[in-house]
Amino acid sequence: MERFEGFNKSFIDGKWTEGKTGQTFDNKNPYDQSVINTFSLASLDQLKGAFETAKEAQKSWGQTTPEERREILQKVAEYLENNRESIVDIISRETGGSNLKANVELDLTLQYLVASFDLVDKVNAGREVTASPEGKKNYVYRLPLGVITSISPFNFPMNLSMRTIAPALALGNTVVHKPDVQTGLSGGSIIARAFEMAGLPKSVLQVIQADVKELGDEMFTTPHSGLVSFTGSTAVGKHIGEVAGKLLKRVALELGGNNPFIVLSDADVDRAIDAAIFGKFIHQGQICMIINRFIIHKDKYDEFVQKFINRAKQVPYGDPKDPKTIIGPLINERQADKAMQFIEQAKDDGIKLALEGQRIGNLITPYVFVDVDNRSKLAQTEMFAPICTMIKAESDEQAIEIANDTEYGLSSAIFTSDLEKGRELALQVESGMTHVNDQTVNDSPTVPFGGTKASGVGRFGNEWIVDEFTVTKWVSLQTEYRKYPF
Structure with a gap:
């Protein structure tokens, strides 16, 4: 086991490459501050070079057979399972997440x-469609977009990286990926190593370990990329949308949430x-889909709040190495x-604290x-912490x-x-996803995952x-001579 x-x-141009900034980043376990490893940080010029080689590599990668691409993806899956x-262990130590998480x-x-x-x-295979004029055969093709920029966050770094990288490569694109360096192993290096061991041609996937201050907006503005896939804060997402929009560049933005958990008058408390x-405390609330507001019908309110507090007191906390x-x-x-600071501000605002x-x-x-x-700052702010709002x-x-009185619209229950x-x-709730008789944290590769409004x-x-x-x-193929009006 590796x-x-x-x-x-x-991981640049098929090689593990020392960063040229001369700077390093200590990747620390957030529980005990022990150093897991120290990253050598890449430079802006190295990033630019990665996009250039990715552009060139896509020409041949986009022409590979479906069988060739599938074989590599299968080998990656085998590698991850075998390790x-x-x-x-790395995911837990880097993210501070439990063994379950x-x-x-x-x-x-x-x-x-x-x-x-x-x-x-799904790519490079045309399907015939009917269209005028007569004597014309019409085919619709899906072709690889080209180079995709991928940027993932710290909370679920491996999953949120792979959900861009795997389909992008399967569809014949190449990827330049930047994980959050705080989780650079699980969000980047392990994935790069898996594809390296699977025999992926060089420059098809490149992983940049770097400081965002060094890179600036290059990942969004580079002429070599056709789409920016970003998961992170709404503030950064808005900036990416503004910058990329000016260039008519596509974006796939999965941003923040203020997700409601609605308990109706006839609910089983x-x-x-x-x-x-579960939906509030998994990964200590650091999930975009996490429950942020509990909205409870008055007939169920007192019972729900008391039972919730009693259970919240019992949730085990401590060192993630402990399986409990x-x-x-x-x-x-x-x-x-x-x-x-959110907690102290809420106290100062006179909001009642039932469990400290x-x-x-x-x-x-x-x-x-x-x-x-609901209009308070506490209720309108994405907490990303085990802070509960009733x-x-x-x-x-x-x-x-x-539930709808928020700028966000990601998940709901x-x-x-x-x-x-x-x-x-559920159809009246203004969010991209609504789960009936479940909590807000659900994900699957076979459903449309995403939000509305600022999400x-x-x-x-x-x-x-x-x-x-x-x-x-x-x-179109004009199979018969076409007469033109002039």
């Missing part, structure tokens, strides 16, 4: 990878609590400071605020109105004993990612 701490360089123990992430990564096997046949505890741990540390001290947690280094235990006004609704209709009613109300643009998932990562071309 160890990965030594892969501390960028599961080492990979889960690390295994879930690797499983999702493999799901996206395996799903991409079916995409290899105990089942709702089971879902709510659920709540581990936030990714770094800055994020922990930010979370505590504690901070232990970068680890924060559950805080529960009750009787929260909002009372006077009616089921008002619960939906409250509705609990009700009437599934048909739940489905009807993003575009959709991941097999059927929909093909539209994002290919260009459609019409080719």
Whole structure:
């Protein structure tokens, strides 16, 4: 089984390459601050070179057979599974995630990878369509887009990297990928190593370990890339959209969320609590889809809040190495400071605190605020921490109105004993995804994953990612002489 701490360089043009900035980054375990490895950081010129070689490599990669691309993707899946123990260890240590979270992430990564096997046949094969004038045969082709820019975040780095990389390569594109260097191994180096061992031709996938200040906007403005795939904050996503939009460059942006968990008047509270505890505290709330607001009908409010608090007190926290741990540390001290500032601001605003947690280094235990006004800063801010916001609704209709009263629209959940009613109300919630009698954190490569409003643009998932990562071309063959009017 391979160890990965030594892969501390960028993977450029098929080689593990020392960064030319002369700068390094200590990749630390957020729980105990131990150094996992030290990355050598790449330069802007190295990034530019990667895009140039990726552009050239795509010409031949885009002409490979579906069987050739599928074989490489299959070998990558085998490699990741064969090195599961080492990979889960790295994911847990880099992200501060529990053993459960690390295994879930690797499983999702493999799901996206395996799903991409079916995409290899979606390009370069034309289908005939009927169109005027007579005597013309018309074919519609999907062709590779070219080079894709990929940027992934720190929270689920391997999964959120692979859901761009695997379909992009399956569809004949090449990829220049930048993970968050805080999780540079699980978000980048391990993936690059897997494709290297699978025999991927050089420059088809390149992974840049770098400081964003060094790279600037080059990943968005380079003329060699046709699409920017980004998962991260709404603020950065808006900047990418503005910069890329001026260049008429495509974007696939999966951004922040303020996800509502709606408990209707006829809900089974105990089942709702089971879902709510998982949907709030998995990976200590550091997921774009995490429950951010609990919106509860007044008839169920007191019961739900009390049962939730009782369960929140029992959620195990501590060292992620302990298999019993659920709540581990936030990714770094800055994020922990930010979370505590939200808590102190809410206290200063007079919001009632029903469960007070504690901070232990970068680890924060559950805080529960009750009787929260949906227009408050607390309710309108994406927490990315185990901070819970309880909002009372006077009616089921008002619960939906409250849920929609946010700039975001990523995921949502509705609990009700009437599934048909739940489905009807789900269509009224302004979010890209709504789950009835479940929590908000759901992902699969076979469904359209994405948000509305400030939560993003575009959709991941097999059927929909093909539209994002290919260009459609019409080719006509005039089989009979055509008479023209002049």
